[in-house]
Amino acid sequence: MESLFNPLIGGLLIGLTATIYLLSTGKVIGISGILSQLLFNKGRLLPFLFIAGLIIGGSAYGTLTEQTVAFPETRSPWLLILSGLLVGYGTRLGGGCTSGHGVCGISRLSPRSIVATLTFMAAAIITVSILN
Template identity: 75%
Template sequence: MESFSLPLLGGLLIGLTTAAYLLLTGKVVGISGILAQALFSRDRLLPFLFVIGLILGGSAYGIFVEPSQPFPEMRSPILLIISGLLVGYGTRLGSGCTSGHGVCGISRLSPRSLVATAIFMTTAIITVLLTK
């Protein structure tokens, strides 16, 4: 498969999955919200399957499509825990995560999501420029 078609395929799969989840649950896709549903809600099956699908899909892509890419070095467990807590706090503070705002919020022309996504992207660009 040509390299330019992989991002297109990924975008199509994200769009289809997002639409299917909305049709099946009546809720928009936001990974932090889905993870919270999988852990804490009474109706856990679909959110749990969604999270498992993310893990298996990403793993399958790494194994079958990008097998030549080296696995990232191991990070400190303490650093991973602190990072996870900061991300969780940020998603609550921002009323959603990058997937919820960037994929679903922008498609609904939500002003809050447009601002949040602009801030995510600006912060990401600055971080890359400062660390590379």
Template identity: 90%
Template sequence: METIFNPLVGGLLIGLTATIYLLVTGKVIGISGILSQLVFSKGRFLPFLFIAGLIIGGSAYGILTEQTVAFPETRSPLLLIISGLLVGYGTRLGGGCTSGHGVCGISRLSPRSIAATIIFMATAIITVAVLN
């Protein structure tokens, strides 16, 4: 039951959060947009609360369930920074990130978001198939 319960609750909380954020701000939720608002916008309070909520919520879940996640990354920090910048650039170029397109765009039946999510998923599937 735990393997079904955790993703179900998580998905419901993501949907609820996206709905509340849309109702409060009039904007769709997506981590790239939130980070952009946090860095470049004058109104930084809500984006700050969102990021803080991600960190606090994830940490609280880990503490309450006594789960830990190992970070076995051994790649160069420079490679990680370059990768992050490329992902950020691609996110801006694509008009949003996977969370924005996948959660909010599809729920609004946006053709652009549906196409973007299909491309994200296909690329991920092909990458895993090639690397494994």
């Protein structure tokens, strides 16, 4: 039962957060859009607090539950930077990230978000199938 309980609570909290953010700002929640607001727009307090909350919340959870993330191998820092830039470009090209399209777009029945999420999922399934 516990293995179902934690994801259920996490999903409910994500949904609640997305709803509160939409009702309070009129914008859908998505990390790429929030990061863009933090870097390029005025009024940076809310995006800063959101990203700080992600970092603090994840760190607190990892500390309190003593969970660690083991990376299977070491990657080049340059490869990680290039990968991050390509993901950022892709989110701009796709009009949002997986959280924006998958959580907020689908819940609003946005055809663009449904297609984008199906594309993300298909690419992920194909990639895993090829690599495994």
